[in-house]
Amino acid sequence: MRHRWLVVGIALSLSPAGVRVAQARSPHTTNAQPAQLQPTPLPLKRHPVVALTFDDLPAGGGLPTSDTRTGIAGRLAAVLNANHLKGTYGFVIGSDLDDDPDAQQALRIWTGAGMNLGDHTWSHPSLDSESAAAYEHEIALDESVLRHYSRKDNWHWFRYPYLEEGDTLEKRNEVHGWLRAHGYRIAEVTLNFQDDDWSDPYDRCLASHDAAGISWLTQSYLENAVEFIRLGREEEQIAFGHEVPNVLLLHATAFTTLMLPRLLELLRQEGFRFAPLSKVERNRAYSLDPGAATDGPLTNQFLNARHLKYPQFTAEPVSKLNSICR
Numbered sequence: 282m283r284h285r286w287l288v289v290g291i292a293l294s295l296s297p298a299g300v301r302v303a304q305a306r307s308p309h310t311t312n313a314q315p316a317q318l319q320p321t322p323l324p325l326k327r328h329p330v331v332a333l334t335f336d337d338l339p340a341g342g343g344l345p346t347s348d349t350r351t352g353i354a355g356r357l358a359a360v361l362n363a364n365h366l367k368g369t370y371g372f373v374i375g376s377d378l379d380d381d382p383d384a385q386q387a388l389r390i391w392t393g394a395g396m397n398l399g400d401h402t403w404s405h406p407s408l409d410s411e412s413a414a415a416y417e418h419e420i421a422l423d424e425s426v427l428r429h430y431s432r433k434d435n436w437h438w439f440r441y442p443y444l445e446e447g448d449t450l451e452k453r454n455e456v457h458g459w460l461r462a463h464g465y466r467i468a469e470v471t472l473n474f475q476d477d478d479w480s481d482p483y484d485r486c487l488a489s490h491d492a493a494g495i496s497w498l499t500q501s502y503l504e505n506a507v508e509f510i511r512l513g514r515e516e517e518q519i520a521f522g523h524e525v526p527n528v529l530l531l532h533a534t535a536f537t538t539l540m541l542p543r544l545l546e547l548l549r550q551e552g553f554r555f556a557p558l559s560k561v562e563r564n565r566a567y568s569l570d571p572g573a574a575t576d577g578p579l580t581n582q583f584l585n586a587r588h589l590k591y592p593q594f595t596a597e598p599v600s601k602l603n604s605i606c607r
């Protein structure tokens with residue numbers, strides 16, 4: 282599991298910016314009792330915008346015994362192209378290419394199909410436990426792979442591993458400054474439903490030919506996506522006062538590749554329109570700085586920095602994911 286950020290706060294928010302606060306009284310409330318403040322999120326936009334991004338190329342998640350990295354990259358790119366999503370970014374961990382012809386070919390397939398590459402460091406370290414200098418070296422080391430495999434000079438996009446941007450403000454500002462000085466833009470995220478947490482369970486269920494297990498994984502993946510996409514959009518209302526064009530974090534795993542057609546259909550049903558990463562991140566929200574040492578999707582960084590409370594949400598089914606098909 283390469284992506285881990287702490288989901289904090291289940292409590293209802295009281296009066297965040299952009300969220301209507303209504304007084305909700307039960308029929309049995311008496312005048313002696315204080316009114317309960319209950320937030321009412323604004324209606325969600327009918328046609329939100331999203332850019333898809335894929336982390337941990339060319340080796341996201343485990344590899345099912347019957348599969349190859351080349352096969353996964355080819356199927357993923359084919360689905361994207363069938364949905365007119367050429368130019369989608371995949372963020373590369375350079376060390377995963379070492380002495381692995383299958384992984385190397387996977388990147389060639391990805392770029393050959395018209396997809397883009399971005400920097401995800403050489404070996405996926407945690408910035409919260411690295412010095413800024415060591416981390417910057419990791420970013421620079423990945424560039425040899427990007428130069429070699431990219432077909433365009435548009436790979437100066439950086440995705441922080443684990444969405445960790447530094448455990449001190451000094452470290453955060455140092456790495457941000459280094460990225461700016463070296464021509465990078467930060468590929469911030471607004472939507473994340475931890476899709477890679479379904480990767481290991483899928484590999485297990487596939488190996489044990491457990492059709493019922495895979496059926497549950499399929500359903501719970503989509504339910505979790507719906508819930509966390511709604512949550513992310515409501516968080517934007519709280520953090521920014523309105524929804525913003527989105528960046529969705531996904532992983533180039535075998536299971537997300539399998540699920541992608543249904544996920545795209547789901548996004549369309551929710552009214553989403555697709556846009557390139559570069560266009561989405563021209564929105565002003567992506568140039569704002571929360572000014573605090575905080576991690577996670579951009580929206581969460583603002584919620585954390587401003588001590589705003591999160592909307593309620595149904596948590597990911599972690600215990601069943603951990604136990605299924607064992």
Ligand SMILES: [Zn+2]
Pocket residue numbers: 283284336337401405441442443
């Ligand atoms: Zn990653």
